[in-house]
Amino acid sequence: MRTSQAEQVAAATAAAQTRRRTLRDYLEEEYVLGYLFLLPAALLILTFVAYPFAFGIWLSLTDARIGVPPNFIGLGNFRELLSDSIFHQTVRNAFTYTGVATVFKFLLGMAMALLLNRNFRFKRFARAAVLLPWIVPTVLSAVAWLWMYDSTFSVFNWMLAKVGIQGPIWLGDGRWPLFSLIVVNIWRGAPFYGINFLAGMQTIPKELYEAAQIDGASRVRQFWHITLPMLQPVILVVLLLSIILTFADFQLVWVLTRGGPANSTHLFATLAYQVGLASAQIGAGAAISLFMFPVLSIIVFVIIWVLRREQ
């Protein structure tokens, strides 16, 4: 009895030991650790990105409203959107907004980088100050712009009046609202270009410029033949990331115009919000969001192609 008990205990500890050893052994296997370490990230991404993405596609094929069971309606939402004049306006806005803002952000960002790459007093301060628009919460700085664009107390119009010009109602009529939105987007986005270009410029070997100087190349030629080609990979990635963010922008428009006046300044995201949440037609809203997908996939494809080529 006693011996068998002791045997049992011994056997149990031995078994536990082998179990413990195997567990420990498993934790020395790269594939076990690999999957184990990826688990938390994968769980979060599957639950809150992959699943909603699929769910969004399903919603877009239904007439779902908040609080009402959805019916499958096939491509009904998409068909309706394609014949909707507000949606047409939104598509035009998205391309104008992205196109114009990207060109100016690129040019201004390049100018910033070239300036900050020189030596002058307060350089550290200038570098930090220039990035400020990009790091501060966008909606909060957008509120400041809203106040600067105010129809009665606009500080711009006060300054314009000083030189005898009557300023427009910035967020009021015609093409001014979209123009005003683009200005704010440039203000916020150009530093992102500038700082990345600057970081890229600082990795270009100084010898290249010294050699060019000895050969008598002007500063302009140095820019075209050294700086620009050496910056190319940085430029591509920054451009593509920025185009995604601009095309899918929400915050600026939401704060400054809410897509108004008369739905004339919507982007995909603000229209999706207005239709999907504010008017509770969640299926139609999901369809509007998904219209961004083809454009974004093309950009994503190009980014991955560029990165792979570099590797």
Add this chain to the structure above:
Amino acid sequence: MSSSAMTTSTMGDSSTTRYRYERYAFRLMIAVGVSVVLIFALFPFYWMVVTSLKPNQELYSVTTNPLLVRKPTLDHFLYLFQRTLYSRWMLNSALVAVAATALSMTAATLAGYALARYRFPGANFLGWAIFITYLIPPTLLFLPLTQLVFQMGLGNKLLGLILVYPTFLIPFSTWLLIGYFRSIPADLEECAMIDGATRIQAFLRITLPLAIPGLLSVGIFSFTLSWNEFLYALAFISDPAAKTIPIGVTSELVRGDVFFWGELMAGALLGSIPVAVIYSFFADYFVAGLTAGAVKG
């Protein structure tokens, strides 16, 4: 930098006056350029400060010069703390940003390390899958995600934001950290393992401490992005006591059509200061995180 400055100055010493003029003209151009850029970048912040300090009668006067403050007052700031839930929003923002950052850093450190060091089937595919997630903007997902969050009972709760924010933090954090871990030689770990350390110990005791600069970069960037997030917070939260600063300021300080500009600017200013301060202390780490490993160097 210093070498190019030296060449210019030696050229100046031995050159004619024409050269010197050209150099002065060039310097002047840079000075003007920098000033224009700085004014463009900083004017909205100046305007924020000035507005937040003006008493109302000065704020809504069309006759006085709006660029100056005559009788500065802290009334707008006091109003924020006494008559609105501003301090609560600040606390919420801080809580969400810290928790989401901690959660995403844990997940991203593990994932980044595994993808940088271990060989296992599907590793390459998983790496690219995470990268693609990085390129999906929140505006594409927010409607179904809002439905999901409310179905899970996380609507109007900070926990909802804390669980969802990592989805846009993990992808870039992971990519930045893959690069960082790859730059740390594996030999160090191999030595430790020969001395009897397990793989997990080698990771925790050898490599992780060496990755602290990368972790700082990721942490600062994640905190800033969480602090600034707007769309998810707007969609998930309507309870005033559960709002974060961006939505609290833009929704609660506007009554119908009436904008409380002094309070709005005071609120915007206070909400911007934390990220601005963090950034000014850690600018270099911040810049490293900008494109999150997508751009080398």
